[in-house]
Amino acid sequence: MFDLGKCILVTNNDRAAEKWGESVDQVFMMDSYEAVLKKARDLIHRGHKLLTHPQASSLKPNQTPYRTILLYGGSGAADGEDVCLIEKAVETYEKWNSIKKVPEYDEKIAYDYKTIDLSMIENVIPRL
Numbered sequence: 779m780f781d782l783g784k785c786i787l788v789t790n791n792d793r794a795a796e797k798w799g800e801s802v803d804q805v806f807m808m809d810s811y812e813a814v815l816k817k818a819r820d821l822i823h824r825g826h827k828l829l830t831h832p833q834a835s836s837l838k839p840n841q842t843p844y845r846t847i848l849l850y851g852g853s854g855a856a857d858g859e860d861v862c863l864i865e866k867a868v869e870t871y872e873k874w875n876s877i878k879k880v881p882e883y884d885e886k887i888a889y890d891y892k893t894i895d896l897s898m899i900e901n902v903i904p905r906l
Contacts, residue, residue, distance in 0.1 A: 780850050780906040786826060787899075788818045789846035793892045794899055801903075803851065811845045811880070815871055818847040819864045825852035828860040829906070832867035834898040840874040843883065844895040848902060 785802045789795055790810055799805045808814045815832055822828055827850040833839070883891065 780829065782903060782906055784851045785829065785906075786821065786849045786851070787846060788814050788821070788849065789844075789895075790814050791844040791846050791892050791895045794846040794896050797896065798899065798903070802848075811839060811843055812868075812871055812875070814845045814847060815864065815868050818849060819868055821849055821852075822860045822864050823856050825854045825856050826850060827853065827857060828863060830899065830902050832864055833870060835894060837894070838874050839871040840878050840880050842891045842894065843880045843888065844891050846895050846899050848899060 782801050783803055786804045786806065787794065787798055787802045788806045788808065790808045790813065792807070795805050795807050806817050808817055818828070818832060829848040829850055830846070832845070832847055835842070839845075
């Protein structure tokens with residue numbers, strides 16, 4: 779259905795970038811969860827198709843520091859549902875972040891959160 783080679787990976791997870799970077803058309807390596815959401819939002823507004831949910835998993839945005847979003851090459855017109863979904867994800871992030879910031883995790887725990895984020899993408903890619 780979708781050609782992985784035409785996909786865009788927006789992430790702040792180096793493990794996701796390493797694993798899928800050579801398979802996708804483009805990787806945007808961001809410095810924060812918030813930056814991932816906002817870059818994905820910008821791409822969606824330019825007509826790219828959202829392939830993964832921006833709030834995948836049961837973790838709240840202020841519980842995990844990592845997010846990876848997969849998008850498909852631009853079609854020219856922004857999809858209204860994708861725009862609503864990403865805008866709501868940015869709103870939700872800002873709401874939860876205002877309540878409590880993401881803690882600074884030690885390397886072992888950060889690695890575990892990277893693994894959770896990576897597994898979300900690994901479950902989607904074979905179904906493209």
